[in-house]
Amino acid sequence: MEKNIIKRVFTDLLESYGLQGWWPVYSLRCTEGRDSRGYYNQVLTYYSYSEELSPLSRFEIAIGSVLTQNTAWTNVERALENLESAGLLDPDAVIDVPISILSEALRPSGYYNQKAKKLKILAAFLLEGNYLKMGNAPERKDLLNLWGVGKETADSILLYAYDVPVFVVDAYTKRIFTRLKILTGSEEYDEIAEIFINGLGKDSALFKEYHALIVKHAKEYCRKNPVCGSCVLKELCSFYDIIE
DNA sequence: TCCCAGGGGCCGA
């Protein structure tokens, strides 16, 4: 076993896919390049880590974290576009708008009735605590107390909107690292996060990039039905032998 | 037609 297999996997993924630059912030998108359907050719501009996030960008990352729950990102983009068109990429507007209007805008992202309720609760929390200001990150436990915010969503908000060095664990993380036999598959969320933090040190920029690379790799190769033949991690992966 | 997608809440054993 490698001395630090966690770092090794990151290096291999980064070398293969390049920087992902998450979080994709819709409101920072390019204003040019709409195609004939009115969609953006390059829908999202990825903010760079050196860039200071505005309160509205921070809000957008927070609601995007909720909207992407068990949902394809392309569908989240449609919902974000609806929100923007309706002037709802704004916490005050989300709080004030009738929930029926909000849920209709969210329809493309699925679970729209639940998500409308979640966004109203989250917007109220962020606004009342003055949490959209940089340097005033909410406590993880307070995020977790919100209806509709679980560990992955809370950590996603903390990492990508507030630069807090927490590691985001999702279904892809469990799938990839269980196949690599770095996890057994029975570990709990916080235990998995700790494994990554211990292996990497508390480095928020690294955590952002690593999680993004995990998503990229799981979508392209380490799918439910994996495409092992040209996988960059196959030398490290016992799962490859089974498939072959 | 079926499976899957960057989860989370709720309920009964």
Place this chain on the structure above:
DNA sequence: TCGGCCCATGGG
């Protein structure tokens, strides 16, 4: 605690 079910749209 833990599985099973519910929420729901859109692409492959």
